[in-house]
Amino acid sequence: MATDIIIATTNKGKIKEFKQLFEGNERVIKSLLDYPHIMDIPEDGHTFHENAAIKAETLAGILNCTVIADDSGLEVDALNGAPGIYSARYAGEQKNDAANIEKLLKELEGTPEEKRTARFVCVIAVAQPGEETIYFKGQFDGIITSQPQGEKGFGYDPIFYIPELGQTAAEISSNEKNARSHRGKAIQELLKYKNLFNL
Numbered sequence: 534m535a536t537d538i539i540i541a542t543t544n545k546g547k548i549k550e551f552k553q554l555f556e557g558n559e560r561v562i563k564s565l566l567d568y569p570h571i572m573d574i575p576e577d578g579h580t581f582h583e584n585a586a587i588k589a590e591t592l593a594g595i596l597n598c599t600v601i602a603d604d605s606g607l608e609v610d611a612l613n614g615a616p617g618i619y620s621a622r623y624a625g626e627q628k629n630d631a632a633n634i635e636k637l638l639k640e641l642e643g644t645p646e647e648k649r650t651a652r653f654v655c656v657i658a659v660a661q662p663g664e665e666t667i668y669f670k671g672q673f674d675g676i677i678t679s680q681p682q683g684e685k686g687f688g689y690d691p692i693f694y695i696p697e698l699g700q701t702a703a704e705i706s707s708n709e710k711n712a713r714s715h716r717g718k719a720i721q722e723l724l725k726y727k728n729l730f731n732l
């Protein structure tokens with residue numbers, strides 16, 4: 534019997550993308566939403582790598598099996614890389630996408646288009662009990678718009694403009710996003726090693 538693939542996340546946008554990116558794999562994808570009794574894992578690391586490891590290793594320890602985690606965020610050049618690892622809680626502990634977007638647009642008010650370059654970063658950690666944690670990274674370059682455009686995706690997607698496509702990440706299909714996104718690239722790398730992790 535195939536074992537489940539377990540992702541240490543409560544983010545529904547990420548879960549949807551992981552399910553699409555692992556399509557063709559007969560394993561069931563489970564997330565922290567399937568383990569409601571497990572308390573929130575504090576993300577108190579200083580880097581994407583540290584936070585991804587904290588999430589993956591904590592859950593791998595509790596469940597005693599292989600666990601994947603994704604720590605990701607948006608680095609804006611004009612803000613010296615902020616919000617970065619603080620992207621989810623940029624506008625406060627409630628982790629509200631609309632409030633985060635509003636705050637970011639306010640910070641960038643008056644910044645001309647050529648200085649609004651940014652990138653999404655995703656670090657995936659794979660933790661296995663008794664083994665070294667292994668990491669995969671992906672990046673996705675874009676430009677921060679001056680107002681939200683599009684309804685798809687999640688997080689900062691409505692203000693993340695992709696010059697080659699002339700659309701924001703919230704206007705393109707999930708297939709188009711997964712083919713070029715930070716998460717899509719990190720998972721493509723991970724899938725090269727899937728036999729190693731029994732995925």
Ligand SMILES: O=c1nc[nH]c2c1ncn2[C@H]1C[C@H](O)[C@@H](COP(=O)(O)OP(=O)(O)OP(=O)(O)O)O1
Pocket residue numbers: 541542543544547576603604605606607620621622633653686687688689690702714716
């Ligand atoms: O493709 C993306 N499109 C738009 N926004 C994105 C994306 N990828 C990450 N982001 C933003 C959302 C959140 O503000 C932060 C992730 O924070 P991060 O701590 O990794 O995730 P989270 O707290 O939402 O869920 P969890 O820690 O349970 O996986 O970066």
Ligand SMILES: [Mg+2]
Pocket residue numbers: 576621
């Ligand atoms: Mg988080």
